[in-house]
Amino acid sequence: MMYHAAARVRKVHRRTGCGRHRSHMSETQSGGDSLPKETRKRGRKVFRWIGIGLLSIVLGLLGWDVATFDRGAWQRDFEALEVAMAKEYANLDWMVEHRGVDLAKLDRDTRASLGGAFTRVQAFLALRRFVRTFQDPHFKLTGGAGRPSAPPSDNGAAPPAPVASCTAAGYEARPVDSRFPFKKMPGFTAVHEAPFPAGVAGELGVIRIAHFGEDKYLATCEAVFTTGLDEDALRAGVRAKLQEALQTAIGALRDRGAKRLLVDLTGNGGGTEWVSEAVPLFTGGTLRRSKARIVSPSCDRTPVWKGEKVCSIFGEPPGTAMLEGKNVWKGPLFVLVDRGTGSASEDFVAWLKDNHTATILGARTAGAGCGYVNGGGRVQLREIGFEVRMPNCARFLADGTNEVEGIAPDVALPLDKSDGEKITALTAAIAATRD
Template identity: 30%
Template sequence: MAAACRFLALTTLVFATANTQAQPYDASAWQRDYAQLKQTLERDYANLAWFASPEGGVNLPRLDRLTRQSLRAARNDGEARQAIESFVRAFKDGHLSVLPDLAPSHQAATAVTAKPFEADDAAGACATLGFLPTARMAFSLPLESLPGFHLMGDGLATVYRTGLATRTDGPTIGVIRIQNFTNRAFPASCTQGYAALKAQGAPITEKALRNAADDRWSSALAEQLSALKAAGMTALLVDVGNNNGGDDSGDRFARLLTDLPVRSARLRMVASPAAVAYADQQLQSLDAGLKSNPTIEAANALTHARDFFVTAKSRASMPCDMAWVWSRQQPWGGTGCTRLVDVGYAGGYEPSLPRGAFGDQNIAYRLSLPSSADDLWAMWTGPLYVMTDRRTFSSAEMFAAVVQDNHLGKTVGTLTGGAGCGFMNGEQVQVLTHSRMRVRMPDCMRWRADGRNETAGIAPDLPVAPTEGEDSRQLAQRLLDAVAADQRPAAATN
């Protein structure tokens, strides 16, 4: 696999070089591309103001100066490309990246008809809907190879990979693996949802199967947690190591594992058409709620939310000039242009709602998305730990941050990768005019309880970092030891 990755990287580099070296090297054209990239960041990049602050950890005036020097010193397309790619990598933002080049198109793309939905074949129907093991479902550390560990769900026949670490010196630790925060990464949720529809005699359509799979994704969690509890679990460890994210279910899942109040993270978007589109989506949902004959209390809440998003939409249409970031640093949270618009919280207008709010789940979820599953909250109410590593990104960071900021449990492992919020209105790719380099950049940011951006990464409450001379099994044992040690004071007190 490593050799294949190196071959792919070499092929991409050769193609990129050939693509740009078909013409004589044009230094001024590369400098125009760099100016275009900076202007695009000023217009569309949600984290620019954060990285323009000392707290962001990137000195943008210095980075800009060094990049311009590198471009002036470049003698060919490869060196110029490397200067721009180094500039993008310096942000260390998992959602800001240069994408692989595309070959030039010499003819119009031929339309391809989608494969028909196979309602009579569970595996075929689920594959058509995109249910595939898109992430490694094994634990991010080889916990199952440790003495005293009993694998209870393999993540193949079962929706989740689960196990129980029985210890003689402390708690019995149940482990559940969430390899991605989208149910399409859990094929068994779809095939089991298909079986449930069959058993009910219900018509199997694309919409019905998607809904059944989502229901099964949650109900299977409840079942496998119940099995762990029945087997003696006294503390739960949720493994989100090597989890590259997904959708906003990272916010919802935190509520499934606690009976404590939970607030979603503050959400901001860059003042751009993406923020306008997001506000419009919220307004459409709120308007649908107002048309559903809500109670007076619910109607007032929906109206207040509607007024908020009307204001947010108007502010998203009034951007400011961000060119200052290349000449000075400005403290985060200070005054001045940031080009950021407050669009509520990661779950919607409300940071949280109580279970059964308004007596109408259809109304509640329009104000706070996690309310769509409030009947599943508090599947587990005991000690909670979240395992993270440098490959924990995006929605997985949302999950870890919500757990940490709401004091629902503790994170254990290493600092996360630092991607934070990604794309609220679909991934937008900008193409530089001369080089045809493709750059994507996030349009949103999640603001933590202490005022930091999630792109700073989620630091562990219980640090367990790899050490020299240590293999992955030894690291796995130390991580479980850290959880057990953290539980002993509580056990001694009881």
């Protein structure tokens, strides 16, 4: 009896002790949970106050914008823009005649939007819509006043100052690798590195020209830079070095047995007139095409914004431009292009396409066309602090199409597909043109 009673007491004590332990653990856990809850509460308060502060700033800026907005300044600058466009925007007539842009309606709509604007944001959006209506990569609105174009040289002016370095002259290192997966082609072997990567796959040679602006090849610039060179002399030296490298790459492909050559211009957004030196390396014949047309109206064209007929934005019809081939490459030629191929690259394509010297593969080009001759057209919107740049030249293909419409390939390729599909399509396109 005494044994059972003692056992019961020990059981009671064990249960009581366990109960106290569980109670203690519960209190500890409860206390531990309360700390994160307090922290979360404080965090929510901090974020709430931050949100209130940001909202106050936004409302304050909006109030300041409304209070200081000068609608008249935007309207006056817009009128100045239209006057400049009427006589300096090379593609204006094309946009009306071939894209159906209704200038009178566009003028009315933009004026109405500016007249109903109460903030700079509203006015800016109206002006941006106006510019974007033309869908011209060379016609663009930029923030801030840009650098004015250089005045014509004067024989009595001081000689140009030497540049301190390539970077000081604006040269930069840009990637030169291809977008297209050539390295996955069966048997592809690299034979030349930057600035013009090249390789062979069987009898096909591939050469990549990533840029037609010499200022995108910093390493080449640094290889020719010497103290005392001015910008013009440095530019000439870089171009000569690039031409040498391009000829070397073509020669390396030829020496490795390439019988057909593909020039990869995908993503090449253009550059300078250096393109006219590069084109002749890929042919042995004489190339001809119409010269670029430069704006030179013979009348006041501002009534064009009322839908009235005015004189052409161009002067006399241009003559014929010619390039003599250098015969560095003599075999069948292909050029690969895409929506990123524009401006000077389209000039490269047009020379070869119009003269039936190359087969163009890929997708329609960007439609940038001719750009800025001697700085192009520039309108300083001084009152509102913006600048509008516009092309003052236009190039036309043999069929009369403005390059601003882009250049269609002779053979379209599925450049948005998998690497395998792209390679298969490219191989088939080249095989189909085999002599």
